[in-house]
Each structure stands twice: as C-alpha cells, then as structure tokens.
Amino acid sequence: MKKKILSAVLCVMMAGSLAACGGGDNAASGGSDSAKKEEGGKELVYWSMWSEEEPQAKVIKEAVDKYTEDTGVKVDVQFKGRNGQREGLQPALDAKQTIDLFDEDVNRVNGSWGKYLMDLEELAKDYETEHGSETLFKIARNAGGGTLKSIPYQPSIFGFFYNQTLFDKAGIEAAPTTWEEFDAACGKLKDAGITPITGDTTYMTSFMGYHLGRYLGQDGVKALVNDPAIQEKIDAGEVEDVNWDDPRVLQAAKDIEDFAKKGYFSENIASNVYPAGQNQEFAPGEAAIIICGSWLPNEIKASAAEDLTWGYFNYPSVKDGTDDNTANNIANQVFAINKDSKMAEEAMELITYITTGDFDKKMTEQSLSIPADKANADAWPEELAAVKPGFEATGTFYDWAVGAENNGDLTPVLNENTVKLMAGDMSADDFVKSCKSAAGE
Numbered sequence: 001m002k003k004k005i006l007s008a009v010l011c012v013m014m015a016g017s018l019a020a021c022g023g024g025d026n027a028a029s030g031g032s033d034s035a036k037k038e039e040g041g042k043e044l045v046y047w048s049m050w051s052e053e054e055p056q057a058k059v060i061k062e063a064v065d066k067y068t069e070d071t072g073v074k075v076d077v078q079f080k081g082r083n084g085q086r087e088g089l090q091p092a093l094d095a096k097q098t099i100d101l102f103d104e105d106v107n108r109v110n111g112s113w114g115k116y117l118m119d120l121e122e123l124a125k126d127y128e129t130e131h132g133s134e135t136l137f138k139i140a141r142n143a144g145g146g147t148l149k150s151i152p153y154q155p156s157i158f159g160f161f162y163n164q165t166l167f168d169k170a171g172i173e174a175a176p177t178t179w180e181e182f183d184a185a186c187g188k189l190k191d192a193g194i195t196p197i198t199g200d201t202t203y204m205t206s207f208m209g210y211h212l213g214r215y216l217g218q219d220g221v222k223a224l225v226n227d228p229a230i231q232e233k234i235d236a237g238e239v240e241d242v243n244w245d246d247p248r249v250l251q252a253a254k255d256i257e258d259f260a261k262k263g264y265f266s267e268n269i270a271s272n273v274y275p276a277g278q279n280q281e282f283a284p285g286e287a288a289i290i291i292c293g294s295w296l297p298n299e300i301k302a303s304a305a306e307d308l309t310w311g312y313f314n315y316p317s318v319k320d321g322t323d324d325n326t327a328n329n330i331a332n333q334v335f336a337i338n339k340d341s342k343m344a345e346e347a348m349e350l351i352t353y354i355t356t357g358d359f360d361k362k363m364t365e366q367s368l369s370i371p372a373d374k375a376n377a378d379a380w381p382e383e384l385a386a387v388k389p390g391f392e393a394t395g396t397f398y399d400w401a402v403g404a405e406n407n408g409d410l411t412p413v414l415n416e417n418t419v420k421l422m423a424g425d426m427s428a429d430d431f432v433k434s435c436k437s438a439a440g441e
Contacts (some may be wrong), residue, residue, distance in 0.1 A: 013017075025174065028046050030435040035077040043074040044346055047089055047102040049333065055298070057101040057152065057367040063359040073343075073348065086143075090115065093338065100341040101351065106334045107400060107418070109150050110143035117149040119338040123348050124151060125135075131356045131373045136332055139397055150324045150334035151348075154363060154371040156294045157391050158206060158329040158400075164309035164386075166194050166288040175313035177325055179214075179255065186264040189288050198287035200274040201419050205389045205411060206329075207291050208418040209404030210315040215248040217322035223250065226439055227406035253421060253428035255318070270423040279303055286434050290322035293331075297366040297383035299336070299365040314390040327396035332372070413438040 025329070046064075050057035050279040057079050064075045080088060085104055092099060093116045103109070110117065128137055128148070136152035144150065162175070167185070170192040176182040186196035199207065212221045222230040223242040233239040242249070243342045266272065266287055272280075282285040283300040285308060297310060308362060317324040335351045337344050353359060364381055370391065371379045380388055417434050420426035426434070 002233060010121075016152055040334050042072070042343065043345065044093075044100045044343055045076045045077055046078070046096050046347075046350070047085060047092075047099050048077060048079045049082055049085040049102075049104045050079055052079040054412065056363065056369075057360060059362045059366055060354055060414065063354040064350070066355045066359075069176055069351070071346075073350075078371060080412070085409060091117075096246060096340070099338050101335055101347040102166070103153075103333050103335045105138055105400075106143045106150060106152065106332055108146075109336050112142070113336070114144070114149070116336075116338055116340075117144070118128050118339040118341065118344060120148045120348075121153065123337075124148060124346060127151070127348070127352060127356075131352075132377060133372065133374050133393070135288055135330065135397075136372065138406050140334060142397065145287065146212070150336045151351050152332040152334050153360070154367065155330065155332035155370045155372060155391075157370075157387060158210075158291070158293045158331075158396070159312060159314045159387075160289055160291055160309040161282070161296055161391060162289045162313070163282070163305075164284055164311040165307045166192075167287060167311060170194060170288070175311060176316050177313065179221050179316045179318045180201065181263075183259070186259065186289075187262070193279065195266050195287040196264040196290045197269075198272065198281040198292075199269060199278040199422075200272045200277040201270070201415065202274040204418045204422065205404050205415040206401040207255070207422075208252075208414065209402035210291075210329075210398075210406065211252050211318075213327065213398060213402035214315065214318040214321040214323055216242055216250050216397075218327075218398050220322065221351075222403035222406055225404055225407045225410050227403055229406065231405075243437060244432055244441055250428060250432050253431045255429075256418070256421050257428040261424055265422045270419050270425070275299065283308070289385050294370060294384055294387055295367075297381070301383075310386055312384075312386040323396060325390075326393050328390070328394045329389065329398040329400060330394055331400065407439075410435070410438055 048060060061077065064077055068074055090113060091101060120260060136150065136155055137408065139150050140150050141148050166189065171186045171189040172188055176185050190198040210219055212224065216224065219230060219239045220242045224238055224244065225232055230239055234241045239418055258326065266277065267280055268281065278290055278292060278296060278300055282290040283303040283305065285305040314325040316330050337347045341347055354372040360371055360376050361379050364371045364379050368381045369385050370375065370384060404414060415424060416432050421428065421431045
C-alpha cells in the first residue's frame with residue numbers, strides 16, 4: 001500500500017515536469033487545491049545536519065518551501081549543524097521526540113543510529129529505479145547491513161586534489177596512478193621550487209589509512225588497528241590477523257619516511273590544524289597537492305587563486321599491494337526516516353524533492369558537489385570535472401580512513417605518529433614501535 005501511495009504522489013509530481021519526478025521548480029504540478037486540502041494540517045519534523053547559512057541548507061530550505069507549496073504539508077526544519085546533530089539526535093530519538101526524518105553521513109546514520117531507521121526497500125523501490133545511482137545505493141545497503149535504510153545525496157570521494165597550473169609549471173604531463181609516478185611528480189615539483197604536498201592534521205590518519213589499505217586491503221587495516229567489528233571474521237579465519245610486525249606495515253611507513261626525507265611535505269605539515277593547510281597553502285597556490293574530500297572546492301572557493309585549475313587523482317597503487325587505485329572512500333550524506341514516523345510516505349516525498357531533478361542540480365551548483373540523481377549524471381561542477389573518471393572507476397569501496405580510525409583508543413596515537421613521520425620527526429621503525437605499543441602488542 002505504501003508503494004502505491006508513493007507512486008501516485010510521484011506521478012502527480014511528474015505530470016507537468018520536463019525533468020524526472022522530485023526535483024525543484026519542475027515539481028510544481030504536484031500541488032492541486034484538492035491535494036492541498038487533503039494534506040492540510042500535516043507537519044513533518046526534519047532534523048538537518050547543516051547550519052542555516054550553509055549553501056546546502058539554503059537549497060534544502062528552497063526545496064522544502066516548494067514541497068509545502070505543492071502538497072500543503074508543513075515542514076519543521078531544524079538546522080542543527082554537525083555538532084548539534086551528533087550530540088542531540090540520539091537523545092531526542094531515545095526520548096521518543098517527534099522526528100520524522102534526519103540526515104548525516106552514511107556510516108554514522110546506519111551505524112551509530114541504525115536502530116532508529118525504517119526499512120526503505122519497498123518505500124523507495126520506485127525512487128531507486130528512477131533516480132538511484134547504483135554506486136551510491138550499493139554503499140547505502142552495505143552500510144545498512146545489506147538492507148536499504150537511507151537515501152544517498154551529495155556524494156563525495158576522498159583522494160588527492162592538485163593544482164594543474166603548478167603541475168604544468170613543473171612539467172608534469174599526467175596525474176600519477178602509482179606510488180612511483182607520485183614520487184616522480186613530487187620530485188619535479190620540488191625541483192621547480194614548489195611545495196609538493198600539504199594537508200591538515202585532521203586528515204593525516206586518513207592519509208595513512210589509505211596507504212596501509214593499498215598494502216593490506218581494508219580488512220587488513222581494520223585488523224591492524226584492532227577494530228572490534230572485524231574480530232569475528234578473524235576468529236573464523238575469514239580475515240588475516242594483521243599485526244604491527246607485518247613487513248608490509250613497515251614498508252608503508254618507510255614510503256612516507258622517504259617522502260619526508262625528500263622534502264615533499266610542507267614544512268608546516270605538523271602545525272596545519274584544519275583548515276590551515278587547505279586555506280593558507282593549497283588555495284593560494286603555495287602547495288600543489290592536498291589530500292581531502294571532494295567538498296574541498298566548496299570550502300576554499302572564496303580564497304582559491306584565480307589561476308587554480310582543479311585536478312584530481314585517486315590514491316596511487318603501490319607495488320605488490322592488495323588494492324589498487326580503484327579502491328576508494330566514496331561516501332555521501334543520507335536521509336533516513338525514523339522507524340516510528342507516522343508520515344513515512346510524506347517523508348519519502350520530501351526526500352525526493354530535495355535529492356532529485358532541479359534541486360539536486362542546485363545542490364551541485366551552490367555547494368560544488370557531485371550530483372546524486374542519476375538523471376543529472378552530466379551536471380558535475382567544473383571544479384570537480386577531473387574527479388569524475390576516478391569516481392566512476394572505483395570498484396572497491398572503502399570506509400572513512402579505510403578503517404584506520406575504527407579503534408578510538410588507538411586513533412590519537414596513530415594520527416600523532418603519522419604527522420611526526422611526515423614532518424621528519426619520527427623514523428618508520430619508531431612509528432611502528434610506537435603504534436605497536438599503543439595497540440598493546
């Protein structure tokens with residue numbers, strides 16, 4: 001019955017639209033007077049991860065207003081911001097406060113808040129057929145334990161962004177795909193008087209997680225950091241029990257040590273607390289390469305140098321590695337519907353308005369993000385054009401930091417040691433010894 005109701009509503013939305021159902025200004029046909037009377041008095045409560053002045057929030061507010069205009073259903077949108085959402089949502093749900101839908105990143109929604117989620121397999125069946133990206137829905141199902149419990153939007157990929165202008169100046173003809181090519185490119189930048197790599201300490205565990213992941217695979221990284229969630233597979237013999245004495249771990253550390261000795265990392269790498277590296281070194285063209293997510297162009301658009309031409313490459317493959325550069329951390333924000341909501345069809349309809357058609361396009365334009373609606377596959381912002389090939393080539397999907405942050409007790413030590421290694425303040429051998437000690441081996 002739910003599927004029929006949702007399909008009927010979406011068909012009404014599509015009737016006068018040039019675009020697929022959902023989506024922005026083209027959704028106007030969904031709001032007849034009779035429909036508004038029928039929906040009168042209803043109100044959805046939506047807790048949002050965005051702060052009110054962020055571009056994402058402005059697009060969402062516009063979509064919400066259009067939805068209410070078309071359907072008569074009011075929406076109480078509460079823009080909580082990241083901290084407000086992460087600190088306040090679970091207590092509110094536990095207290096049975098009325099919250100129909102909410103959003104955050106795919107792993108947090110399906111992991112930390114998984115027990116509150118409604119199964120969307122039937123409710124979103126038509127939506128997925130019409131709008132769903134195969135990659136994003138695969139990630140959402142994987143995060144939901146094999147079941148669709150959230151609807152993806154504003155996808156992202158984590159990798160290396162670079163300044164094509166500086167690459168041209170250094171005579172680099174192609175983005176690197178292997179660690180050896182990366183080494184050669186950094187050498188050319190150094191010879192040209194350009195700082196090859198900068199970054200912010202916030203992301204350095206992800207840098208190391210990626211590098212370890214290339215050698216060990218994601219399950220190997222999780223085993224290495226003693227992620228409790230992988231222990232059952234280790235006990236069953238399904239996953240190798242990797243430890244800090246593994247020679248591949250030392251090799252990964254030596255690779256980073258080698259780059260540090262060659263002067264490839266910014267001299268400020270140890271003091272670049274977010275967003276110093278991206279704002280003060282990469283944006284103005286002081287450094288050529290930075291590891292970050294595809295939200296970077298949006299975050300630095302006000303300070304980026306006029307001659308910054310955006311380039312991107314997936315984290316390079318390593319010799320004799322387990323995974324190559326087609327294994328990447330692709331993630332997204334997701335919408336979820338509270339399993340206790342009495343307005344699931346309306347919540348799904350609102351999600352459709354926000355994540356498809358014209359409003360999905362507006363999201364890409366105003367927040368410089370990757371489109372979610374497969375009908376908008378050609379709507380990538382110019383700043384992310386170089387990201388598209390690496391995104392589409394991805395066949396193995398990593399979690400955040402490739403699982404390197406899945407042990408909260410070890411993460412601070414791993415981050416600190418990675419930064420020291422990059423700064424030249426710690427050897428590869430000492431890096432391994434310190435992490436081994438922190439892991440209790």
